[in-house]
Amino acid sequence: AQSVAQPEDQVNVAEGNPLTVKCTYSVSGNPYLFWYVQYPNRGLQFLLKYITGDNLVKGSYGFEAEFNKSQTSFHLKKPSALVSDSALYFCAVSLYGNNRLAFGKGNQVVVIP
Amino acid sequence: SQTIHQWPATLVQPVGSPLSLECTVEGTSNPNLYWYRQAAGRGLQLLFYSVGIGQISSEVPQNLSASRPQDRQFILSSKKLLLSDSGFYLCAWSPAGLAGSETQYFGPGTRLLVL
Numbered sequence: 001a002q003s004v005a006q007p008e009d010q011v012n013v014a015e016g017n018p019l020t021v022k023c024t025y026s027v028s029g030n031p032y033l034f035w036y037v038q039y040p041n042r043g044l045q046f047l048l049k050y051i052t053g054d055n056l057v058k059g060s061y062g063f064e065a066e067f068n069k070s071q072t073s074f075h076l077k078k079p080s081a082l083v084s085d086s087a088l089y090f091c092a093v094s095l096y097g098n099n100r101l102a103f104g105k106g107n108q109v110v111v112i113p
Numbered sequence: 114s115q116t117i118h119q120w121p122a123t124l125v126q127p128v129g130s131p132l133s134l135e136c137t138v139e140g141t142s143n144p145n146l147y148w149y150r151q152a153a154g155r156g157l158q159l160l161f162y163s164v165g166i167g168q169i170s171s172e173v174p175q176n177l178s179a180s181r182p183q184d185r186q187f188i189l190s191s192k193k194l195l196l197s198d199s200g201f202y203l204c205a206w207s208p209a210g211l212a213g214s215e216t217q218y219f220g221p222g223t224r225l226l227v228l
Contacts, residue, residue, distance in 0.1 A: 094215055
């Protein structure tokens, strides 16, 4: 079975500083990896995904993530955080041919003005 | 473009009452459809998924059921609500077939409070 770990409950960062949200995964096979963002009382918005190819994936709103197979990680990054990036961020994993997504518990990101 | 709708947005129901939440998708055909529950503002639990009309897979045993009466309509139901059914219910869709089907797109959600 696939699983995802997001080790930090909350990430605090000053506006303008780099933002990193950590994610590690466990699967028996080649993973599909995703990041979603959720604003209060809203559904999840898709940010980016890794399927195959280049390990550095670029997504919406200036976010990017790097797939690291040896460390089984898929950390989300943004070079310069905005106050509007404050939200709940979810990492998720699935396998080819299996559309079941396993989500991490989520990270609350707080960007301080 | 594709859009996904859920209603109602918010629902307050007494324990023991029935439930019906609706999800519809526009702008695509034969989507894969999913129901998730999010408790306490955090982790998501997959409840049901469907690859076609009348085809429902249940992920966890519970007080809820799902139906897909039409291609782009997915309904979550209960005959008698429990307090533990409170939560934020999210519907999602992904494209049919293998190419692109790995990415799920979520609706706005329904907040259910059982009293």
